[in-house]
Amino acid sequence: MIVCSKDHCKQSSQQLAERARKILQAEIDFIPNPSFQDSDADEVILGQPLPESNTEITAAAFTKPGSRALSTQIARLCRSEVLSAADEQDLFRRMNYLKFKANMHRCKLDPEEVEPCELERIETLLQQAEQVRDQIFRSNMRLVVSIVKKCVTPGVSFDELLSDGCLTLMHAIEKFDYARGFRFSTYAYHSISNYAYRKIANRRKERNKFKQLGEERTLEELQEQKNPMMVRAVWDELSELLKQTIDTLDQREQFIVRSRFALGKHRKIQTFQKLADELGISKERVRQLEQRAVAKLRALAEGSRLDAIRELVGG
Numbered sequence: 072m073i074v075c076s077k078d079h080c081k082q083s084s085q086q087l088a089e090r091a092r093k094i095l096q097a098e099i100d101f102i103p104n105p106s107f108q109d110s111d112a113d114e115v116i117l118g119q120p121l122p123e124s125n126t127e128i129t130a131a132a133f134t135k136p137g138s139r140a141l142s143t144q145i146a147r148l149c150r151s152e153v154l155s156a157a158d159e160q161d162l163f164r165r166m167n168y169l170k171f172k173a174n175m176h177r178c179k180l181d182p183e184e185v186e187p188c189e190l191e192r193i194e195t196l197l198q199q200a201e202q203v204r205d206q207i208f209r210s211n212m213r214l215v216v217s218i219v220k221k222c223v224t225p226g227v228s229f230d231e232l233l234s235d236g237c238l239t240l241m242h243a244i245e246k247f248d249y250a251r252g253f254r255f256s257t258y259a260y261h262s263i264s265n266y267a268y269r270k271i272a273n274r275r276k277e278r279n280k281f282k283q284l285g286e287e288r289t290l291e292e293l294q295e296q297k298n299p300m301m302v303r304a305v306w307d308e309l310s311e312l313l314k315q316t317i318d319t320l321d322q323r324e325q326f327i328v329r330s331r332f333a334l335g336k337h338r339k340i341q342t343f344q345k346l347a348d349e350l351g352i353s354k355e356r357v358r359q360l361e362q363r364a365v366a367k368l369r370a371l372a373e374g375s376r377l378d379a380i381r382e383l384v385g386g
Contacts, residue, residue: 090190091182099177099197101170102163102248116168121206122158151209156254162207163249169200207244207255208237214256215240215263222267226274232267239266316368323350324364331361 106112154162173196176189215236223229243262247255317325330341343361347354 087185087187087190088182090194091180091185094177094190094193095180095182099170099174100245101167101174102246102250103171104164104167104250106164107168107171112168116164119161119165121165121203122152122154122162151212153213154207154210154255159207159210159255160249162203163247163255166200166203166207166244167249169196169203173197173200204241204244208240211240211244211256211259212237214259218260218263218267222264222271224271224274226278227271232270235266235270236263239263319367320364324360324367326350327357327361328364328368 106116109115173193176193176196180189180193215233219229219232219236222232239262240259243255243259247258249255317328320328327346330346333340343354343357346357350357
């Protein structure tokens with residue numbers, strides 16, 4: 072019994088130390104305010120009851136890509152009451168003050184000598200701050216949906232914009248300074264709409280870029296189709312004739328000629344870009360090497376029975 076008791080105590084100590092390290096490593100992001108230092112801050116800030124909320128949907132459900140909440144809970148969430156200016160200010164002040172208190176207690180933590188009650192106090196404060204944040208989030212989801220509906224395009228879906236809008240809303244909640252006197256909806260509107268417009272613009276640029284690259288590649292391949300379709304007998308004859316002269320080329324030139332004119336084992340014409348990637352040189356350098364190799368073959372073919380090669384390489 073004594074051994075079991077000691078093992079249990081040791082395990083509990085390790086668990087407490089792990090919880091403490093997790094809290095110390097976590098980022099507690101809050102907007103400070105001089106009123107948090109007041110002696111009656113707890114009574115003034117935390118003494119007021121929270122505004123009523125008609126739904127328990129959490130913000131996390133809407134910030135996870137692929138969440139079913141994106142399609143099944145939107146209508147319900149949009150029924151959340153819009154916060155009054157006073158309620159909005161109270162919620163932001165409460166959320167930031169709870170984080171402030173949690174951070175103050177965290178500064179005193181020692182992972183080697185930690186008290187369970189101190190960990191529970193910090194965890195409770197952070198949990199309460201998260202609950203307040205979720206209430207602010209729910210009350211502003213109607214704004215997100217209204218912005219997203221206006222920004223949907225064929226290239227960017229409603230669900231994608233909604234997910235990004237929720238993440239932007241969450242970030243805006245964390246960064247909003249209620250003490251400046253502005254309404255959060257104004258701040259959030261600009262953040263969400265600007266992000267949505269940037270995403271649409273970037274997606275359009277990507278689509279145009281891929282379209283342009285595709286058109287260039289198609290044009291290049293069409294321009295590079297120098298080798299007409301041949302019957303097998305003619306193909307084999309040209310391959311044999313080429314063997315008699317290609318040894319005059321260096322190894323790299325031989326590779327380029329065979330690849331560009333689909334001779335030997337190469338049954339498909341290779342583009343300049345593909346050869347450039349394989350050889351580790353520029354596309355223009357491949358073109359120059361091809362021209363030099365062709366010039367050599369053409370010179371050898373002049374006045375000989377290898378006139379077919381001259382026709383093959385465009386002489």
